[in-house]
Amino acid sequence: MADAAISKLVDRNLALELVRVTEAAAIAAARWIGRGDKNAADGAAVDAMRRAFDSVAITGTVVIGEGEMDEAPMLYIGEKIGLGGPVVDIAVDPLEGTSITAKGGPNAMATLALAEEGGFLHAPDVYMDKIAVGPGLPAGIVDLDASVEENLRELARAKKCELSDLMVCTLDRDRHKAIIKACRAVGARITLIPDGDVAGVIAVSQPEAGIDIYLGSGGAPEGVLAAAALRCIGGQLQGRLLFENEEQAARAKEMGATDPNRKYTVEDMARGEVMFAATGVTTGPMLRGVHRTYSGAITHSMVMRSKSGTVRYVEGHHNFERKPLAFRS
Ligand code: VTB
Ligand code: MG
Ligand code: MG
Numbered sequence: 175m176a177d178a179a180i181s182k183l184v185d186r187n188l189a190l191e192l193v194r195v196t197e198a199a200a201i202a203a204a205r206w207i208g209r210g211d212k213n214a215a216d217g218a219a220v221d222a223m224r225r226a227f228d229s230v231a232i233t234g235t236v237v238i239g240e241g242e243m244d245e246a247p248m249l250y251i252g253e254k255i256g257l258g259g260p261v262v263d264i265a266v267d268p269l270e271g272t273s274i275t276a277k278g279g280p281n282a283m284a285t286l287a288l289a290e291e292g293g294f295l296h297a298p299d300v301y302m303d304k305i306a307v308g309p310g311l312p313a314g315i316v317d318l319d320a321s322v323e324e325n326l327r328e329l330a331r332a333k334k335c336e337l338s339d340l341m342v343c344t345l346d347r348d349r350h351k352a353i354i355k356a357c358r359a360v361g362a363r364i365t366l367i368p369d370g371d372v373a374g375v376i377a378v379s380q381p382e383a384g385i386d387i388y389l390g391s392g393g394a395p396e397g398v399l400a401a402a403a404l405r406c407i408g409g410q411l412q413g414r415l416l417f418e419n420e421e422q423a424a425r426a427k428e429m430g431a432t433d434p435n436r437k438y439t440v441e442d443m444a445r446g447e448v449m450f451a452a453t454g455v456t457t458g459p460m461l462r463g464v465h466r467t468y469s470g471a472i473t474h475s476m477v478m479r480s481k482s483g484t485v486r487y488v489e490g491h492h493n494f495e496r497k498p499l500a501f502r503s
Contacts, residue, residue: 454474
């Protein structure tokens with residue numbers, strides 16, 4: 175078999191391997207749902223995800239991870255993971271929605287993305303201003319430098335709907351007061367989410383989610399993960415790093431983000447071939463949460479590839495009696 179054909183097969187299979195990794199993280203995190211300890215939930219997800227990667231045939235480098243090497247014991251930026259195989263870069267958020275999980279709220283998930291080496295923006299753990307709309311709209315229809323009102327008007331025009339038909343999604347944060355006010359002033363509707371802007375951004379490209387536009391600032395690493403997902407399902411996302419101090423700006427520069435005002439597109443954040451996988455921890459509009467059964471658990475995941483654009487939803491029925499160690503510490 176020619177080399178290209180071999181690598182194609184590896185790629186395809188890899189997508190399903192990635193689901194095993196997010197499933198493991200989700201099952202581990204789910205044991206902490208509602209127990210008020212977000213760090214324990216996060217730690218369990220990180221640990222399970224790290225171990226699950228040990229059996230994936232990749233030579234991976236974590237580029238979006240749990241922090242710097244000196245502050246995160248596992249899945250830190252620069253960590254090498256995998257059994258050996260194609261050289262790839264990995265972006266992870268083993269538990270996107272740690273507080274949600276601790277409170278038993280909706281829409282927490284385990285998530286990761288994979289790209290060819292050098293494919294991801296090396297985003298530091300700072301805020302990123304984000305604006306996202308779904309597929310099928312003219313490029314550049316919304317822009318971070320336009321006012322909220324202008325963006326909403328353009329969007330309503332393109333979608334041939336009223337401003338009051340639009341549904342905006344943003345994180346429920348004090349820093350978004352002006353955005354929320356501006357949306358309401360033109361009569362648009364808003365869904366305020368407590369956490370979880372990876373899912374919030376992805377929702378713009380899922381017609382059934384009913385979200386027309388995502389606005390506001392959230393984690394930059396989460397921006398890169400959302401960009402990877404949009405590479406697969408379409409949609410526009412613009413992101414700009416936000417720095418609270420000189421140190422953050424210097425760190426970003428060190429990581430390669432040299433222009434502090436740059437507006438990154440989906441392609442700037444996730445280039446080349448990418449894959450994205452997520453497993454629900456708690457139930458939300460995107461995925462069902464982990465459901466414990468008498469002998470194991472049922473998981474609900476999505477996995478997609480930029481190359482084919484195929485999105486697969488995978489329901490996993492796990493039997494802890496046969497495979498107890500994979501998911502329990
Ligand atoms: C968002 C959200 C995450 O961080 O990125 C948010 O999607 C941004 O930070 O789930 P603040 O909480 O400080 O607003 C999370 O809440 C946690 O990673
Ligand atoms: Mg995290
Ligand atoms: Mg997160």
